[in-house]
Amino acid sequence: MREPENIAGLVKLPINYIGHIFYEKSPRYVSEVIDLPIPKTIKRTGVFVNADRATIKQTILDQQLEAVQLHGNESVALCQEIKDLGVELIKAFGVDDDFQWNELEAYLAAVDYFLFDSKSEAYGGTGKTFNWDKLKTYPYAKPYFLSGGLSLENLAEAYQFDDERLIGLDLNSKFEISAGLKDLDKINKALKIIEHEQISSK
Structure with missing residues (x-):
């Protein structure tokens, strides 16, 4: 997210995170710097790819980030250093x-969390799903987000995936105009699908 009007519309919706790449x-x-008010219920999240600690730290300060997603080949040591800065750390x-x-x-x-995306030579944004059955063999207790090719057509299927460690869905390329x-209309429809699945599962 980077367009002020688009961000202003998005943060009125019941979402948990907003990402800036x-x-x-x-x-x-x-x-x-994105100088816009974000509700306290939404975590402003910075996405980085193989950036150094100094760059990430300065961006956290400049952008008032509450969460950081590392989407490259970052080391365990760098992840720990960024987590120690007091932000939520998501490793993709x-x-x-x-x-x-x-x-x-x-x-x-x-x-704090993993994010599982479709494997690509590029870093994210493929618009393609991976075989979600693979997640049935995930052996750890660490919670994770699901990303990669989520759309209005498969969102209900993703939400119904029976795994309490799956704590969030990352809506990206299939919900964009460019x-x-x-596309706030598509985001609204996605949230209604999720709400319907939540009610149905009770």
Whole structure:
């Protein structure tokens, strides 16, 4: 998110996180400070790819970030250093059928959450799902977000995935008009689907 009017509309909705991408190669790159009020119920989240500690720390201060998502090949040590700055730390991993869960073990104490996305040579934003059955073999207690190709067509299926460790759905490219510009009508429809699934599951 980077367009002021679009952000202003989005934060009126019952969402938990709003993401800003600080990766220069991304078409959603945010190049300046976003000076807009965000409700305390929504965590302002910065997404970084292989950035150094100093850059991330300064951006946390400039952008008043409450959460950081690391989407590159960041080390366990860097994750711990960023977490120690007092922000929520989310570490993203690209998953495919060959992904080995033991790659996560070293990160368990250094992150608050994992985010599982579709594996790609690029960093995120593929608009494609991975085989969610893979998650049935996830062996750790660490909670995670699901990302990658979520859409109005598969959102109910994702929400019904029977795993209490799945704590959030990352809505991105399938809910955009263009890169960095969310379709608020689609977001509204997505939230209604989620609300319906919550009521149905009670």
